[in-house]
Amino acid sequence: MILMIFSLSILQNDDPDSVTESTLITSEIRELKLSKFQENFNAESPNEFLLDSEFCKIPNLNPFSVEAMSVFKSVKPENCSKIPPLTSIEYDNVNNRHKIIINLEHKKYYASWFRNEITCCYQRITRNGTGSNSDNEFSLSSCIDFESGHQLNEKDDFILITCKKYKNIILIRRLKAEIYKNAHAMIINKKEHNVKPEIHNKTNILFIGIDSISRLHLIRAMPLTYNYLREKQWIEMKAYNKIGDNTFPNFMAILAGVNETYAFDKCSTKETGGINKCKLLWDNFKDQKYTTAYAEDSIEISTFNFYKKGFEKQPTDFYFRYFALAAEKYLPTTHDKPWNTNCIGYQHYADYIYNYAFDFASQYKDSPYFGFFWTNSFSHDDINLPSGYDLRMRNHLRKFEEEKVLDNTIVIFVSDHGMRFGDIRNFFTGWLEERMPFLYFYIPENFKKRYPNLIENLEINRERLTTPFDVYLTMKHVLQLSGSEQDFTAISCPDCQSLFKEISINRTCADAGIPENYCTCSPYEEIDHSLPIVKNIANFIVNVLNALLSSHKKCAQLKLENVISARELTYEKHKDFLVTLNVLPSKGKFEATVRKTSVENSFELLGDISRINRYGDQSKCIRDAHLRKYCYCI
Template identity: 40%
Template sequence: MRSGNESDWEPLLETDAKSSSSSRRPPAGSSGPGAGTCTTNRRDNKSHNQHHQEKCGRIKLGVLVALVFITFYLSLSTISIRPVVHQMVVTIPDDDEDLPGPRGLASPKVVFESSTNQIIPVIPNSMMTNNPRVVLKLQQPKHFSNDADDKTPSTFPSTTTSNATTNAVPKGFLVWGPGCKILDLDPLADDVMRLFHKEHFVPCSAKKPLTTIEQAMQTTTTTTTSSTKSTLENDTVVLRFHRDRIASHLPHYMKYIECCYQSIERSGINEKADNKFNLGECKYFSHDVLLPPNVTNGVMVRCKGSVSPTSKTRKSVYTNVHAFIRAKPAVQERLERFRDSYKQRPLSVLMVGIDSISRLNLIRAMPHTAQHLYDTGWFELKGYNKIDDNTFPNLMAILTGYNSTLAYDKCNPRKVGQLETCPFVWNMFTNSGYVTAYAEDEASINTFNYHKYGFVKPPTDYYLRPMALAAEKNLVKKTKNSLTMCLGYETYADFIYKYALDFATFYKDEPSFGLFWTNTFSHNDISDPSSMDLRIRYYLEQLDERGILNNSMVIFFSDHGLRFGAVRSLLTGWLEERLPFMFMWLPEWFKEQHPEAVQALKINRNRLTNPYDLHATLKHILELSERVDNLPAPFSCPNCQSIFQEMPWNRSCEETSIAPHWCTCSNFEKIDKSSKIVHEVLSYVIDSINKDLEDHQKNLTKKLCAKIQLKSISLAKVARYPDAAEPHTDYLLIFDAKPGSGKFETTVRHYTNRDQLKNPFEVTGSISRLNEYASQSECMHVDYLRKYCYCLRRKGG
């Protein structure tokens, strides 16, 4: 899909190139100063001819050099506005056209009223149809481009389709139903490709690490199967010392090296419980060493070099941190206790998440990864819509079924010891006999620690944070876009993914649940993920090679797309922020046992889904093992359900707890930015922001934040709902505020028939900040206020 002004770029460039070169070269036969001075038919004396030839040669050379510089300049200017030429195009499989059509044709509210406490809603027979003659009234889309001025569609003229008995979705849409229509945009559209460039992977170190970890696990073979069991008896961890690499780590004048390892343990208490670690006694070694059983989580290795064995001057030449998985008595006892009690084979769950990657940017920036997923039979949810702004609320919806408001009310993470009182799904898995793990990179912005106290007790059986803290404090770090790309000899993401592979491999024949999350190569830039494309594909391939896919449901996903930056001024940026990628793998035995789940996943590929549905699915997995039953639906979305069941075709954001601000189903049309109603709405928004800031500062001795004012309006769109139970109009607005030039996006609902005594306006969802604010808000420590606050007193200001 081409942007609205893209067709104007290339002809202009061609015209400029021709005029630039021709203006510096007089046409043949021209007259005037210098005309004909380089012809060869002048009749002068020999010396003059020789001088003339030298002069002509210099002129020709000068013209040639000028032309080279002009061509080089034009090529640079062309590169700056044209998309990357060598871009791999992902082949996306066609949607199944022979799937059965929609079952629910009436209002979803009727369906859900009878099933609000169930993970799997029961659709009454009265709402199902097998009549192929049923004709549904649908709406026809208008043309879309990625242009900023065409951010959302104008009116949908009504049309009629008789295709009610199939699940086909019209071309150009991801989701198509009465309650939701989501556009399918081109991930390689010219306007977004001007903002994207391919990043190449750069190794973190030219040196190979001096030490590595090797684990041995006993393989037991029966007449029919071969399996790996993790037991205390066969659990051995070897710290391998590569002496052949010593020379590359020692300066040329040093000949001796001395190394030791220290165990890493969690050591903090109360408010510092999640931010402290302890290093054990330094144990010296000079060869491979078998780590004792009491070294359970990880080790730090330090090596110092010297010119002689007795030298008092020693220099640090090597530091590294190794995290590993070892059998734990409490875990082994739990596994043994539940081993023979499952009525059905338990399905393991491995969740691998990457922050801030939309479905479209996965295809754009990580085409090898995307193609691997499509080629090897992973299920995709194309209509997976986030439910809130950033990582915390979207992951909490998955892990607890709570929205942000309920989470802060029931288990406030800003109060010490409260976070673990949330109903985390990993506790449900533990109580059902599973072993659990959680790991995340960039400790300072971890989901449960950024402006929060984190966990007083380890939330899972295996918890990487103490090792991550030790690594961040002691290893050489290399940053990219303000995040830690490299941690010692490997990327921070590699550190997480290797831990994930070790956990999943160690417990591949036991029921397990693991969540492994990365932020560092994706959070701040649209192009950065491209550098990790081949590495992510490698880790996905390793899941297969190690046999992990045989017993595990793997959920490969993101929380949202990029939330700020230039791409957010495009239509694709508006959609991408709200539509993260979501892929799932199911083992063959599970698909054979549950063909209805496979059928539902194929249908749900083009249905509206959200994080609450994923929460319900995780509970559904536990129910399928027949260890538990009647688990409640997500607390903040009683209407949401397991993706192993067909989603209602007429689903909408309203019935699935997605606020209008985050909903990608909305039908907006452009309106005049200078209209009276737009300014009334924005006046309400600005007043709301200032009131929130003032309420926080009431009891403070010094005012922290400046009062903000409207600076300019970039975009105004409207969607009208006159037939709603309470008629209303939604306004989508992008505006700049001062001081600080913050760029914001908001969706405001205007209740047109509301009593004059009531406020007719309501901000839906939260207000998005579209540009970075960094140090502007360093004085504010309340998450949702940081994006509004322009500190009156700033460092260096």
């Protein structure tokens, strides 16, 4: 097992002239002493339960268990390009402008032929959609010629660069050919967003998120990142429990304090501009003169656009989506999976997001800001891919520290849930991990000194049951500390509270707004899945699925194929069953929690039915984001 861990992290080296990969592998392994990593982790976590209270007992599983390691394989990082990019962006501190640099030493990769001449121009990328296409269209300006050192203006935050070479051939007309295309995203420090430093006493907020990584998988697949967080004493919420199936409900709990039902009903995600009706955290912060930013990669699966209408009005001061639309259209992409864009142009898609986040924090470090930066590209669909990004992720976090841009900033490093599909979901650790994403807080020293009691409570809450609703209220608490009046209520969780207040050790899932089917507090016991009651429950689940699909005539009627497993939890007046089953004709694998009441053969579905294997294009005949995981198109 230790030999497997040794290969977990390799630096991805996009520059062929720099230090070799093997040297970096050796130095990183020596630095972290990975052979001791697992031993130390297990020694520090000897308890049977991660949380052990009267009402909540969460098992303390080993991230390096035989089950987990049987389905996880670390991957080597991928070089996104065999040659370095011709252009880069530098910031001119004297003129407070970004400028385009043509890297002369890289010209040899693009124009080595005698008497070749390279000319370059750039186009400004702007948001240009209206109505139902507001969030899905962009425009390009005319192409502006430039030479190295060209200064960009306030409108040039997103640009697409094209370079061509001219060949002078004897007795033949001059030929022109495109030899380079790249895109650059920048944060422009605009005067209207600045607050004078002498009157700025507000705390900045920076969310940095990764899709589909559990707390245990962060430790398993990204040990360099995990070790960095520990060394720098970021505060981990060890019993952080999701409240919804996928990204959207967990986002909405953090950003608005609401659950999925409320969000779909009141925020009208199927209507153009519907999501603009709901006040999200960046709106709260913008009301208090904060500069706001939101960036997410992978346009096809982005949170507010995957079978949703997105934003009619640009949601934040800086908004990455229309740059992503242009980049994905014009730059070459590579895919580790058909549905997963890993590289775009000359770099990793995630690098665009985290570099954009760093640029935002750097440009506005002396003014109050709220930024939300999210990546899907290296983690959404494959349990192995995060291992290839480990060192890059660690280095992104380290850069914030080394460049000293977080002196007045709280950073929330977070995921939405664990891996929802794949072989790991065949094991109990997969069931638990899906429900328990990671959550860390970086607290700046000046905040610690000003509010020691709040930090003491946050430290206590490391070992308490916490949820995205609490994160929402913690952000409202930050606003209150910055001098604004706030309503400390999460609509979908009346009993939730800020993490700067001590959470009760006896908190229950109901107290925390966690639906029963996502609750990790109850120790289910495995039972014989061939029992008649289990078969009855399985048929009940299939009947519920068919009832949900009844209005979609293009979806096939589902039939029970077999029951895979069953677990039981006994209460005083009822029993809960966690049942996993396969259906035909889709070969769909589903998991549901069902309560059997005292009435004979009376069942109640608790929460949602989870699809735990991939459905791909099986449901392409319908547009319902919720029902797509159930439908099998005829």
